[in-house]
Amino acid sequence: MDIKRKELIEQLIDKHKYTKKAATSVIDDFIDIILDNLEAGNTVSLRNFGCFDILERKQRSCPNPQTGERVTVPAHWIPRFYPGNGMRLAVKKWEDNVRRGLA
Numbered sequence: 859m860d861i862k863r864k865e866l867i868e869q870l871i872d873k874h875k876y877t878k879k880a881a882t883s884v885i886d887d888f889i890d891i892i893l894d895n896l897e898a899g900n901t902v903s904l905r906n907f908g909c910f911d912i913l914e915r916k917q918r919s920c921p922n923p924q925t926g927e928r929v930t931v932p933a934h935w936i937p938r939f940y941p942g943n944g945m946r947l948a949v950k951k952w953e954d955n956v957r958r959g960l961a
Contacts, residue, residue: 896937906944913938 861869863885870881892910895902902910917933941949 904942906942908942908945909940911938911940912936 866885867878867881870876870884871878876884892902896910896912899912901912912935914933914935917930919928919930921927922929
């Protein structure tokens with residue numbers, strides 16, 4: 859199942875009794891703060907959730923899919939997410955339930 863922003867807002871409303879305006883604000887503010895920190899070059903670590911970081915990709919060459927010609931892709935920075943132990947444990951529980959036929 860693919861959970862989108864709208865569904866996250868609905869879950870905040872149902873589970874924690876937020877108003878729609880407050881839930882929308884929480885989601886939007888959280889994303890804004892993460893993006894602002896990455897833009898400033900900061901790493902954002904959330905215990906048991908994960909770490910948002912910036913990683914440098916080295917220069918490399920690869921084929922252009924349309925022409926087949928080798929093109930050099932310059933070094934550049936990309937965002938990276940490293941899952942925390944809490945997130946890994948949640949996925950492991952889901953995997954175990956699927957294997958046992960409970961999900």
